[in-house]
Amino acid sequence: MTEKRQIPIQVPVLARVEGEGTLELHMRNGVIEDLRLRIFEPPRMFEKLLEGRDYTEVPDMVARICGICPVAYQMSAVHAIENLFGVQPGPWVRDMRRVFYCGEWIQSHSLHIHLLAAPDFLGFASITELARQHADEVRRGLRLQALGNEIIRLLGARSVHPVGARIGGFHHAPARAQVDALRGKLQAALPEAEALVRWTAALNLPTEEQEFTVVSLRHPQEYPMNEGRIVSNHGLDISADQFESRFVEHQEAHSTALHCLHDGKPYLVGPLARLNLNLDRLPAPVRNLADSLGIQFPSRNMYHSIVARAIEIVVAMREAIRLLEGYVEPSTPYTSVTPRAGTGYGCTEAPRGLLWHRYDVDDAGIVRGARIVPPTSQNQARIEEDLRLSLHALGVRQGDAALRRRGEMVIRNYDPCISCATHFLDLRVRELTHA
């Protein structure tokens, strides 16, 4: 006998993975036989769009890939192209790029914690319901997100699809007075960010632990953002130009989103992966804060991702405060570059994980080939693996509503660009009770 249950869920629109997601469960005698997260993502052909374009156009074009993490796309692109051209933009640009990235981490993580994740853990359907009982916390989240946006505007002129970055540096250097005013706001808000960490750690998070591989950048001194080698908890230690030898994207018949595997296996990128691999790179006050939470990092509980995000907000705020201290306007905010033919590689840490770029450029500076591997593609197989384990642990005999709720919670926990779609899962359960 075959039983088929369907739960239709409303579908919205989202960038990068517009359309609807479908979680398909195939069960036999109460055991999950097959599980597929189908992403109906219309191909956007960004890599193809970049072909034939001048290298100077790349930062503004790739910023359009995502409205939430445009800085990450810009930073991976400028590093890849500068890597090819042999450009060293100097300490001012390096510092300001890190500040720029701090802004994106703060705004993106604040958005995810409050708008997407926290309602799950507190039993609310939306941030509006959450605000009804946790108004102060939501106000705090919005203030932090606004501060992140303000940092992005400082260097990018606007917070959504910023236009300030260029190969070699920035188009414009902010004025000292502007920097000092923003630094003061960050300093004043730091206790709020630290309180957010404690709030997330006190949430009633599921306690389920799983075995998984974590991958992130690792820098000799810093908590990684723009620079570092690609490492894992299983001994991987490679440079960005070696990425393709260990990470392979492939098309799954059930999804238009590519799946990326590391040595043929699923892996995790993002805040929990970064934190697990870079605890010793946390600034001392942040490490003390993390150690005081009663959570054992490195953690194998995927739900500690929300705490890792909050910790990274504090990291980013402290970094921005430190880097903006004693700010001096440079004589020029960029280094001139001369194009040369070849292939350049760049890898940075987007809020939701490793973001790898490769560009083939000719001697006139025209892009002849581009490849972009976003974090969502890298987490896709891990999400499916997590879904399988989590739903099995929950008990597949649960009703459709419970399965759907847990499935959505699992997916949202990764903060994928498909977060939006996952609220609109069309859950299809096909249960076979006899062989």
Next chain:
Amino acid sequence: MAWNLGGIVISILDRPGAMLLALWDEADHVILIDGVRSGAAPGTRHHFTVSNVTGALLPATSHGFGIAAALELAQELEKLPDRLWLRGIEMDAGCAGFTLSAAVFAAMSIFVREIEEEILALAGRSPQFRSKTASESSFFAR
């Protein structure tokens, strides 16, 4: 993108979501302008109140977090501006992208003029804005 015209700030926003609350945090009076799809004839000019547009089922997404969701959240957090006017123009469902259909284009002039007059009337009540808005009024008429 934003212009500060001496006390009047004009901002063009790209799906600001919940950040609308931060953007209008210090404003006394906000006029929020957007395209509307309600089933009315393309080019129809709408005046809404907050209660007109809230109460819908809210998608808990970042990209799907629109004006209605932002207004509901602002109500919950007591962060609505003291005075908020919602102005909309009915879009043409058959016309995608940045191009205006003939019907919307024809209505745009009067739509903009009405909003300009509202702003000038507000500014006229406040002496500190009067001289600047008079000199900047051509901006709205363009």
